[in-house]
Amino acid sequence: MVLDAVDRVGLVDDRMGRGKGTSLAPPPEVVVECVQRALDEDLKPDGDLTAAILSEDVVVVAAMGVRSTGVLAGSDCANEAFRQVDSAVRVDWRRNEGDVVKAGEAIATVVGPLGSVLTAERTALNFLGHLSGIATLVAQWVEVAGTDAVVWDTRKTTPGLRVLEKAAVRAGGGANHRANLSEWVMIKDNHLFDTDIATMVQAARSRWPDRIVHVECDEICQLRQALEVGVDAVLLDNMAPAEVKACVDLVAEWEGERPLLEASGGITLDVLADYAATGVDCISSGVLTSSAPALDVGLDISPDLEGLFE
Numbered sequence: 001m002v003l004d005a006v007d008r009v010g011l012v013d014d015r016m017g018r019g020k021g022t023s024l025a026p027p028p029e030v031v032v033e034c035v036q037r038a039l040d041e042d043l044k045p046d047g048d049l050t051a052a053i054l055s056e057d058v059v060v061v062a063a064m065g066v067r068s069t070g071v072l073a074g075s076d077c078a079n080e081a082f083r084q085v086d087s088a089v090r091v092d093w094r095r096n097e098g099d100v101v102k103a104g105e106a107i108a109t110v111v112g113p114l115g116s117v118l119t120a121e122r123t124a125l126n127f128l129g130h131l132s133g134i135a136t137l138v139a140q141w142v143e144v145a146g147t148d149a150v151v152w153d154t155r156k157t158t159p160g161l162r163v164l165e166k167a168a169v170r171a172g173g174g175a176n177h178r179a180n181l182s183e184w185v186m187i188k189d190n191h192l193f194d195t196d197i198a199t200m201v202q203a204a205r206s207r208w209p210d211r212i213v214h215v216e217c218d219e220i221c222q223l224r225q226a227l228e229v230g231v232d233a234v235l236l237d238n239m240a241p242a243e244v245k246a247c248v249d250l251v252a253e254w255e256g257e258r259p260l261l262e263a264s265g266g267i268t269l270d271v272l273a274d275y276a277a278t279g280v281d282c283i284s285s286g287v288l289t290s291s292a293p294a295l296d297v298g299l300d301i302s303p304d305l306e307g308l309f310e
Contacts, residue, residue, distance in 0.1 A: 064107055071139045
């Protein structure tokens with residue numbers, strides 16, 4: 001059976017219990033925890049001093065809108081920020097997670113007490129801007145890669161926000177690499193300081209026979225070693241497109257089980273199409289989560305909501 005890149009990534013997901021139907025939304029308990037930490041930064045020890053002097057009787061209607069075109073992510077976090085500040089605040093979304101949103105477009109209406117809306121505003125917008133920025137950049141990579149290769153994220157994430165950022169990657173149409181060091185065995189160059197690929201793979205198979213074993217190779221001779229010991233996935237690290245293509249051709253001629261092939265290291269959007277054309281299954285980059293510019297999202301209170309973001 002000949003598998004394409006999406007199928008091979010799907011097999012990895014299935015073995016990790018993730019499945020192809022993984023939700024775009026992060027787990028609710030993670031959203032609650034992350035939003036609580038963010039609100040603590042803003043509100044401890046004495047709360048929102050400015051909001052405290054506003055009238056409690058004033059209820060407002062506000063519009064959240066985007067000032068640049070992108071892909072929406074982080075709506076669950078925005079909802080949770082308003083909920084934790086005041087459950088009386090209601091957020092009605094016009095667009096869904098993963099939707100393309102246009103500059104000047106209103107994406108949600110917020111209704112609630114003025115002080116509560118303003119207290120939660122910055123936390124909600126910070127999550128929306130950051131996570132939508134990731135989804136937007138990922139969508140650009142996915143468009144360039146097309147159907148030739150799957151765009152993968154990495155563990156180069158903001159400490160404490162990895163689960164949210166990986167959900168944003170999914171919202172942008174990308175796929176998730178391993179979530180953490182416990183998910184599968186990944187043998188990188190520094191792990192081979194005092195040993196070799198065969199010894200490490202054998203030890204991994206002996207101790208965790210059902211786990212994915214993924215090996216980093218920066219030379220084609222290492223790829224041959226990885227093939228001989230039957231690894232599940234290979235990271236072709238810091239190779240030029242021609243070198244990656246040579247590795248793909250070698251694997252195509254291999255008579256054993258074909259591993260998933262990932263290209264990574266120094267790949268930018270400008271050369272992404274060249275790597276996707278090599279036949280590699282996945283292309284990963286830490287830039288997607290570590291360097292994505294935030295999407296410009298704002299909140300405005302006005303009696304003329306229809307004209308706010310047009």
